[in-house]
Amino acid sequence: MPPARGSADAAEYGLVDGNDDEHDSLIELSSGQPRQRRGAPAPRAGEPSQSRGASKPSIFLILFFFGLAGVYYLGLQEGKSEVKSERGSSRVFPPKNDAASAVDEEDTAKPTDKPPEQAGDGRLFTRARLEATRAEANKLVEMLETYYSGSEQAKKMLLDPWIDPWEIEDPKDLEKRDRATKIIDVMARALVSDERKTFLMGGIGSSVMAGHDNCHMDSYESQMERLWKPVWNAAGMDFVFQNAGEGGGCGDSHENQVFCVKQNISPDVDIVHYEWTYFEHGAAAPQHESLIRWTQMLPRQPPVHIYNTGEMKGIPEEDLAKQYAKYGFNAFYMKTGFYNGGHDYNSEKIREKDPFDRFSPGHVGDGYHDTTRYGELEADPKRQESLGVVMRNWHPGPMGFQLTSDAFTYVYTKALLEALRLIEMYFDDGEDPREIWSENSRPMLLKEDLPEPLHCDPEYCVVDEAPGCLNYEAPTYGFWGARVEDPNDDLNPHKGEVQNWSVWQQSNSLLYMVGKQDIAVFSEREDIEMCRHLDACGGISGITKNDGMVVFRLPKMEVGLVVICGCCGKKVAEEFFVNNPSIEIRYNTVVLDPKTFDIWPNGKCVRLLKRFPTQGRESETPTGHAYLSLKVIEDMKNPVRISHVITI
Numbered sequence: 001m002p003p004a005r006g007s008a009d010a011a012e013y014g015l016v017d018g019n020d021d022e023h024d025s026l027i028e029l030s031s032g033q034p035r036q037r038r039g040a041p042a043p044r045a046g047e048p049s050q051s052r053g054a055s056k057p058s059i060f061l062i063l064f065f066f067g068l069a070g071v072y073y074l075g076l077q078e079g080k081s082e083v084k085s086e087r088g089s090s091r092v093f094p095p096k097n098d099a100a101s102a103v104d105e106e107d108t109a110k111p112t113d114k115p116p117e118q119a120g121d122g123r124l125f126t127r128a129r130l131e132a133t134r135a136e137a138n139k140l141v142e143m144l145e146t147y148y149s150g151s152e153q154a155k156k157m158l159l160d161p162w163i164d165p166w167e168i169e170d171p172k173d174l175e176k177r178d179r180a181t182k183i184i185d186v187m188a189r190a191l192v193s194d195e196r197k198t199f200l201m202g203g204i205g206s207s208v209m210a211g212h213d214n215c216h217m218d219s220y221e222s223q224m225e226r227l228w229k230p231v232w233n234a235a236g237m238d239f240v241f242q243n244a245g246e247g248g249g250c251g252d253s254h255e256n257q258v259f260c261v262k263q264n265i266s267p268d269v270d271i272v273h274y275e276w277t278y279f280e281h282g283a284a285a286p287q288h289e290s291l292i293r294w295t296q297m298l299p300r301q302p303p304v305h306i307y308n309t310g311e312m313k314g315i316p317e318e319d320l321a322k323q324y325a326k327y328g329f330n331a332f333y334m335k336t337g338f339y340n341g342g343h344d345y346n347s348e349k350i351r352e353k354d355p356f357d358r359f360s361p362g363h364v365g366d367g368y369h370d371t372t373r374y375g376e377l378e379a380d381p382k383r384q385e386s387l388g389v390v391m392r393n394w395h396p397g398p399m400g401f402q403l404t405s406d407a408f409t410y411v412y413t414k415a416l417l418e419a420l421r422l423i424e425m426y427f428d429d430g431e432d433p434r435e436i437w438s439e440n441s442r443p444m445l446l447k448e449d450l451p452e453p454l455h456c457d458p459e460y461c462v463v464d465e466a467p468g469c470l471n472y473e474a475p476t477y478g479f480w481g482a483r484v485e486d487p488n489d490d491l492n493p494h495k496g497e498v499q500n501w502s503v504w505q506q507s508n509s510l511l512y513m514v515g516k517q518d519i520a521v522f523s524e525r526e527d528i529e530m531c532r533h534l535d536a537c538g539g540i541s542g543i544t545k546n547d548g549m550v551v552f553r554l555p556k557m558e559v560g561l562v563v564i565c566g567c568c569g570k571k572v573a574e575e576f577f578v579n580n581p582s583i584e585i586r587y588n589t590v591v592l593d594p595k596t597f598d599i600w601p602n603g604k605c606v607r608l609l610k611r612f613p614t615q616g617r618e619s620e621t622p623t624g625h626a627y628l629s630l631k632v633i634e635d636m637k638n639p640v641r642i643s644h645v646i647t648i
Contacts, residue, residue, distance in 0.1 A: 123434060124194045127427050129236055133191070134420050136234040137413050140227070144410050147373065153341060157403070158410040161312065161336035163321045168414040175325040180415065182303055182328035186270050187412070187419035188437040189300075191235055195439060199232050202242040202265025202477065204257055205275030207535075208309060209245025211401070212513040213392035215522065215531035219243060220307075220401035220408075221273075226374075228409050231416065242266060242477045243534060245275070247513060250473055250537040250643065251570040253279045255601040258287045259563070259646045260469035263478040267298045267466070271412075275307040278394055285317055285455040292324050293453065294466040296445050303328025307404060309396055311335040319454055327450075334396065335359065337403050343367035362517075364388040365399070372402045383521045392515055459559060459611070460648055468555040470645040472538035473567070474505060482552040482628070482645040484540070491553075491623045493589050498548025501630075504641060505538035506568075539567040539641030542583075542632045549631035552645055559648045560612030562587065562628060563605050567643035571603035576640045578606060583640055584631045590618040605644065 148154040159166045164175065168184070171177035190199045203209050203221055211219025221241040232239040244264040246252055254276035257264065261272065272295050276284065292304050305328075312333040315321075320329060338358075339345065345367065349357050358367055365371075365388055371378075375387030375398065389397030396404070426433040435441065447464045460467075468481020485492045487499040511519050514531045522528040540550055554562065566572040577585070578594050585592045585608065592608055600607040608628070613619040630642065 123192070123432065124236060125192045125423075125433075127424075129234065130191075130420055130424060130427070132234040133231060134417065136231045137417050137420070140231060140413055141410070141417070144406055147406075148341070148368075154410065156340040156342075157337045158407040159414075161333045161340055161407065163312070163315060163317060163331045164325070166330070166411050166414070168411070168418055175322055178326040179328055179330060180418075182326060183412070183415040184419045184422070185437070186300075186303065186328070187416040188423060188433070189439060189442065190237070190270055191416075191419060192423060192433045192437045193439045194434070196237060198238045198240050200240050200242070200266060200269045201271045201273065202269040203244060203273035203275065203307075204261060204264050205245045205273070205307070206253075206277070206279060207245065207247040207513070208277055208395055209243065209273070209275045209307070210247060210513070210533055210535050211243070211245065211395075212247055212533065213395040213515040214398060214401070215514055215518050216243075216533050217530040218387070218398040218401060218518075219245075220396075220404040223372075223398075223401055223405040224409055227405055228412070231413065242269070242475075244475055244477065246473060246535040248279075248570075250568050251566075251572065251604040252473070252643075253570075253602050254284055254287050256563075256565055256605050256644060256646070258291050259467040259601075259648075260471050260476075260644065261291060261294060261478075262298065262466045263469045263471050263476050263480055266478045268300060269298070269302050270300055272302045272304045273307055273408075274304055275309075277307075277309045282316070285320065286457070286461075288317065289320055289324075289453055289456040290461040292320070292327060292329050293447075293450055293456065293461050294463075296327055296450060297447070297464060297466050300439075301327070301442065301445060303330075305329075305408070306331035308333045309335065309394075309400070311339065323451055323454055332404070332407055334400055334404050334407075337407055338366055338390075341368060359391050361391060361393045362397075363390055366390050366403070369399070372398050380521060382517075386515075386517045386521060389517075460561060463558050463648060465556075465558060465648075467561075468557070468647040470552070472503060472505070472540055472643050474536040474538060475534040481555045481647050485551040485553045485627065487551070491625065492551055493623075493627050494549060494551050494629055497631075498546070499551060500547045501540050501542040501550035502547070503538070504541050504639075506536040508533070508536050537568045537643070539643040541639040541641045542630065543639040544635045545632055547632050549629050550642070552628045554626040554628055554645075554647055557612070557626070557647050560609055561607070561646070561648040562609040563600065563607050563644070563646040564628075564630075564642050565605035565644035565646070567604070567641045569604060573599050573604050573606040576606075580636075580640065582632060582634045582636045584633050586627075586629045586631070587613070588618045588620060588626055589629075590616065592618075605646070 144158070145151045145154045148157055159168075164179065166180070167173070167176045168180050171180045190196050201221075201224075207213075209219075209221075211222070216222060221243040225239060225241050229239045242265045246257070254274075258274075265272065272291070274288070274291060280287075288304075288306065295302050295304055308331060310333060317331070321331075343366075345358055349355055356363065358365065364385055369388075371384050371388035375384045378384040378387060387398045390399045391397055423433045423437075426436070447462050450462070452458075453461055470480045470482040484501075487497075488495060510528065510532050511522075513533050513535075514522075518531060522531055542548075542550065564577065566576040577583070578597050578599070580594075585594075587609065597606045597608055599605070628645070630640070632640070
């Protein structure tokens with residue numbers, strides 16, 4: 001039998017007497033509906049109950065109870081009794097039979113002692129799974145706390161190196177409580193929703209996110225998959241981390257890729273990670289805020305967590321952390337995590353004899369351990385040494401990625417344990433947690449529900465849908481926005497014209513962007529495939545008049561923004577699209593004047609339209625769709641390649 005819920009646990013989030021007006025519970029905040037108080041807490045052990053020593057009931061009270069019983073019996077004869085739960089959701093219970101009505105009143109007031117899997121309600125996340133999940137989660141937390149020399153040290157290195165340090169279990173500060181509530185809600189919904197088979201995370205970012213200069217299996221996403229998967233397996237689910245990191249060779253940056261969150265990773269992700277440490281130069285608040293807002297328009301409203309490889313100076317983007325606390329936004333700083341552990345890195349750099357920097361390229365050992373945990377099990381000493389590298393160069397090595405994986409996993413597992421505690425409260429009360437945390441009960445957010453933006457352009461970031469994106473680069477896991485129209489489709493406004501542009505994708509070798517140290521190790525090993533990186537440049541290309549045109553059917557848009565990006569290079573937009581007399585660009589069959597284009601949001605992209613045209617043929621969409629076309633009107637020496645079509 002599960003342990004009973006103590007009044008202290010219940011009081012923690014306002015479930016018993018206290019200042020209910022000022023302290024909403026996590027359950028209240030998760031459900032979007034107030035949870036009504038259950039009344040006074042039960043007497044503690046050794047205290048007299050309220051009924052003890054009371055006078056005998058009067059005859060009037062006895063008659064009153066007989067009357068109530070009669071009314072109750074008549075209600076049962078109606079076949080069903082509809083009741084209102086204390087959370088405000090209406091439920092229908094089957095009628096009780098005569099034998100049930102004869103059960104002692106004290107017993108009927110108790111929740112069933114049966115495990116939920118025996119209660120006949122069909123739920124998949126049962127008490128047995130809850131207990132198995134909790135056991136795996138506690139085992140993981142214990143392992144990490146042991147590895148980092150205790151819970152206090154783990155807190156310093158894993159929970160504190162964030163813009164706003166995490167407090168999951170008992171947050172006192174309102175912003176911390178809001179942020180914790182969001183991440184706990186994410187976990188609870190994933191656990192109890194019967195249709196869920198996978199907890200899904202996705203990361204967009206640069207070569208750091210991709211894991212370059214390492215084997216792909218040593219990236220923090222791959223390490224995190226291996227670390228956290230047993231917890232979700234215990235819950236009857238899988239854990240998948242979609243790594244959409246891309247190297248800089250394609251010319252991309254956070255400025256254009258942030259528009260593609262809905263295609264680069266699945267729109268159904270539970271949590272979004274973002275990393276562009278070396279591209280931002282401290283000036284990416286508009287992109288961060290846009291991403292935060294756009295992700296809240298996705299089906300599961302995933303929180304955005306930023307990964308920064310460096311050391312936190314002051315409190316960067318504190319305004320965003322405050323503004324979007326209730327949406328779970330936060331940012332982790334890897335090097336700060338190392339410093340928080342107390343190792344004196346600075347004295348090592350200035351000591352008289354053999355000074356060294358543990359964050360210099362190729363250094364082995366972080367001051368706490370000489371290699372990763374899985375490196376300790378590695379038989380090959382060269383591979384073991386490689387797995388102890390903190391920084392390959394500007395890219396982290398496996399040790400840097402291990403701390404990163406551990407930090408994210410520790411935060412999320414703490415939140416998952418709290419979600420399990422809250423779910424168990426419902427089990428203990430004989431209630432179904434799906435009524436609060438199912439996918440269908442998630443409150444829908446509209447653009448006006450979010451606070452006013454601080455940094456991003458309201459025309460593009462205050463919208464009800466995340467931007468549409470067609471991205472020919474790899475990898476992508478989500479849904480495209482624009483699509484190439486069938487040349488023979490009756491709705492194609494250019495039907496009958498030559499449309500022969502071809503899709504191209506860069507072919508990378510198995511050991512593309514793997515560091516030399518690991519190439520030497522794996523060149524003779526059968527498991528070399530685990531080193532393969534996923535990213536590659538790509539585009540749809542035209543070079544001669546025989547290629548004709550490519551016609552894109554654009555998706556539904558709110559604003560009318562249309563952007564195309566070229567591949568490959570950081571400043572190809574002007575050459576490809578602005579100052580190229582060999583191509584012709586049309587919108588809704590009307591030729592666009594290149595003089596109206598601007599290079600935006602970075603040097604590989606051009607903004608064709610800032611918003612919907614308001615007059616002329618280009619403003620008309622008789623088929624219900626807008627169309628964009630590019631046509632080669634004279635042969636070119638080099639192909640024009642389109643890597644992205646972005647719309648809002």
